[in-house]
Amino acid sequence: MNVAYQPPSRTRFYRDKRNGKVMGICAGIADYTGFDISLVRITMIAAVFLSSGSILPVYFIAGWLVPEQPRELEGTDVQEREFWQSVRRSPARTARDIRLRLKDIDRRLADVESYVTTENRSLAREIEQLR
Structure with a gap:
């Protein structure tokens, strides 16, 4: 049987055996949702009793069916992990936030460009002093 290679997806739910206790399901839920792992474990224990x-x-x-987290995704830093958690929660809002950040960067770049390209005697004087 020939199975095509699927690259790991950052938006998929995986078991996190590295941070897990029993099968990594609670750690995977915590990583997927962004909740604290202790809160997920306490909720699981409460669910068992209830x-x-x-x-x-x-x-x-779930521990048998859910795939283990690929090694490529284990070494992500906190900022990248939070970004992908926000993508999983609301892809549309994340795309909107990225679009707004890019517009802000574009606006700031345009301000710098206009400052440099316009007739600016103080800037020309500062450049001359540097020579």
């Missing part, structure tokens, strides 16, 4: 243990088979089935 469901009289009937959620445990779901947990183990």
